[in-house]
Amino acid sequence: MLLALALAGLTACGSSSDEPDTPTVDLTAQMPVKTNKMKVLVHYMPWFETNTSNSLNPGTWGWHWTMNATLNPGNGEVASHYHPLTGPYASGDADVLDYQCLLMKYSGIDGVIVDWYGANADNSTAKHTSNTEALMRAITKAGMELSICYEDQTLKDASDKVGAGRIDMGYLSQNFFGQSNYSKVNGQPLLLCFGPQGVTTTKEWSRIFMVTHYQPFFVVLNGHSGNANDSIYTNSQGEFLWVNPSPKSWYTTAKNSFGFVMGGAMPGFWDYYKEGNSGDGYTTYDRQDGALYTSQLNAAKTAGLDYVQVSTWNDYGEGTIIEPTTEFGFKYLTLTQSFTGVSYTESVLQDIYKWYTLKVKYSGNATKTATLNTVYNYFNALQPDKAAELLKTVE
Numbered sequence: 001m002l003l004a005l006a007l008a009g010l011t012a013c014g015s016s017s018d019e020p021d022t023p024t025v026d027l028t029a030q031m032p033v034k035t036n037k038m039k040v041l042v043h044y045m046p047w048f049e050t051n052t053s054n055s056l057n058p059g060t061w062g063w064h065w066t067m068n069a070t071l072n073p074g075n076g077e078v079a080s081h082y083h084p085l086t087g088p089y090a091s092g093d094a095d096v097l098d099y100q101c102l103l104m105k106y107s108g109i110d111g112v113i114v115d116w117y118g119a120n121a122d123n124s125t126a127k128h129t130s131n132t133e134a135l136m137r138a139i140t141k142a143g144m145e146l147s148i149c150y151e152d153q154t155l156k157d158a159s160d161k162v163g164a165g166r167i168d169m170g171y172l173s174q175n176f177f178g179q180s181n182y183s184k185v186n187g188q189p190l191l192l193c194f195g196p197q198g199v200t201t202t203k204e205w206s207r208i209f210m211v212t213h214y215q216p217f218f219v220v221l222n223g224h225s226g227n228a229n230d231s232i233y234t235n236s237q238g239e240f241l242w243v244n245p246s247p248k249s250w251y252t253t254a255k256n257s258f259g260f261v262m263g264g265a266m267p268g269f270w271d272y273y274k275e276g277n278s279g280d281g282y283t284t285y286d287r288q289d290g291a292l293y294t295s296q297l298n299a300a301k302t303a304g305l306d307y308v309q310v311s312t313w314n315d316y317g318e319g320t321i322i323e324p325t326t327e328f329g330f331k332y333l334t335l336t337q338s339f340t341g342v343s344y345t346e347s348v349l350q351d352i353y354k355w356y357t358l359k360v361k362y363s364g365n366a367t368k369t370a371t372l373n374t375v376y377n378y379f380n381a382l383q384p385d386k387a388a389e390l391l392k393t394v395e
Contacts, residue, residue, distance in 0.1 A: 004311060029143030030382040034108045035341025038301060041183070042104065042322070043149065043312040044112040046091045046135055047126035057124040061088070064126065064317060067276025079276040080316035083325040085353060091131040095363075097138035099142040100313070100323065102379050104144065106348050107333040108340025111145030113181060113192060113309055117166075118154045119171035133175070140181055142380060145188040147183035155198035165199060165208035169216075179215040184217070185237075185260065185387030192215035192240055192262075192309075195224055202233035209235065219262060222250065236261070240309055243269060243320075245292065246287050251303035263300030263308035267293040267332050270319035282318070290335050293322070297339045310336070324353065348384045351391060355379070358394050368394050 009138035040065070051074065065071070065088050068291045073088040075189030089096045104112070114132050119311075121128035139146045155289055158164040176182050177189035184190060199205060205228050209215065211220030212234040220228050220236045228236035238260030241247055247264065254261045285292065300308040312320045322329075322332035330349045337344060355375050378387035 004345065008093075011023075021255075027140065027377040027383075029380045031110070031143055032108060032342045032344065032382060036108070036301070036339060038305065038340075039341055040109050040310065040336070041111050041113050041145075041147065041307065042109050042310040043315075044114050044135065045060075045312060045315050046114055046116075046128055046131035048089060048314075049089045049126055050088060050090045053092060053127075054124075056122065056127065062126055067272065067278045067317065069276045078316060079272045081270050081272060081319050082316060082321060082325040082327050084314070084316070084321075085326060085329070086356060092127060092134040094134065094138065095166045095356060095359045097135055098141070098376060099352060099359075100370070101138050101142035101144060101322070102195065102315075102352045102355075102376070103333060103349055104141055105380075106342065106344045106352065106384070107336040108342040109144075109310070109336065111147065111181075112139060112313070113147050113149050113183075115151060115194070116148045117151045118168045120167070121154070136176065136179070140179070143181070145181045145183045146176070146179075147195055148176065149192035152193055152195050152198040158198075161199050162204050162207045165204070166211040169208055169212045173211070173213045175211070177216065181263075186217060188217035189214050191218050192222045193218065193224075193228075193236075194242075196227040197224070200227040202228060202230045202235060205235040206233045219260060222254070225258070226364040240264060242311060243285075245296075247296065247299050248303070251305070253301065255303065261303075261305055263303065263305045265293060265296035265300060265308055265309055266311045266320050267322050268319065270365070272317050272319065276317070278317075290331055293332060294335055294339070297335075301339075324349070331366055348379075348388075351384065351388050352379060354395075355387070355391060362394070 016189050047064050051059055051061050054060055054062055061073045065073040065078050069079055071077040071079060076083060078088055086096065114135060116132060117128045119129060122130050136146055155161045155164050155221055182189050218236045219238050222239045222241050225236055238258035239254055240262035241250060241264035243266055244250055244264065269285040271281045273281040310322060314321050314323045324330050330346050333349055334346050355372060361373050371390065375387045375390050
């Protein structure tokens with residue numbers, strides 16, 4: 001009976017008045033049990049556009065898939081040394097977002113930290129703001145959490161930096177900070193800043209935050225506390241680490257200097273900027289077939305930190321992704337599973353990928369789409385065996 005109800009596309013099933021003994025199936029979003037209690041958040045880029053999603057520059061692929069090079073992402077050519085298993089995608093695509101959230105969930109990742117360019121950041125490069133809102137909907141549906149990493153560089157050339165910053169904080173306060181699944185530290189909404197580099201005086205930051213209904217728990221990039229705090233103003237509660245292959249000594253110093261320290265774990269760094277005619281690029285850090293990533297995660301754990309940020313889920317341009325690719329498959333998600341201590345293995349990740357490919361294949365088939373929506377619900381409720389069983393009926 002359960003399978004028959006699932007095939008009907010129901011999101012939950014239970015007994016009718018004449019079937020009092022039929023058990024109820026709970027398909028509420030669940031998060032997996034982890035033996036490692038460290039909060040694991042992954043830095044997420046919401047800036048990818050396809051030639052069909054790019055409504056602000058119709059018919060063209062977004063800059064982050066091409067940079068300034070002559071590439072055809074439709075043929076698999078992207079501005080990266082790595083290629084997503086899904087193929088190039090749009091960051092606002094609901095199916096892509098559901099797929100990504102499920103992969104994160106079954107890897108023991110608690111949520112995302114979104115690289116965010118402000119309230120008015122929808123432009124011809126990417127629909128940053130709209131895509132972040134779409135991601136929040138997917139994250140909420142998955143029962144996960146979301147927080148923001150503010151790219152305050154967007155304020156650098158503003159004629160009124162405080163005014164522009166207040167618009168952004170007002171937007172976050174109204175649309176994100178009060179949400180139950182927005183990340184909180186000590187009851188305050190977690191707000192990272194990739195800097196400060198646009199607003200660099202402590203008084204300005206204090207004035208920007210005056211507009212927020214929710215006072216954020218502000219955490220800045222390593223080495224940038226002096227742009228947020230001084231003897232008069234204390235805006236930042238600590239720092240987060242970014243791209244450091246040997247972080248042990250920094251953790252020791254940071255823990256003695258700040259009340260809050262967020263660790264960082266990168267899988268490697270191999271950017272495409274020079275090949276993409278977008279600058280000379282940065283230092284390359286070899287992935288060491290996953291060994292660098294594992295050592296980075298373990299360094300944060302050994303330091304006794306409560307939070308670690310994986311950098312990144314999908315920065316293809318800088319080559320720091322852990323999202324499944326044609327080059328390394330699910331390697332970095334299985335390494336994450338080992339670190340977080342969830343009970344799942346690569347097999348469920350493979351099933352989630354299969355679900356996504358069938359969702360794309362049958363996007364125009366209402367019956368199969370309804371069944372695949374139920375498969376998602378099973379995955380989301382941590383019932384992967386039922387999801388896999390139902391998935392077989394669609395192939």
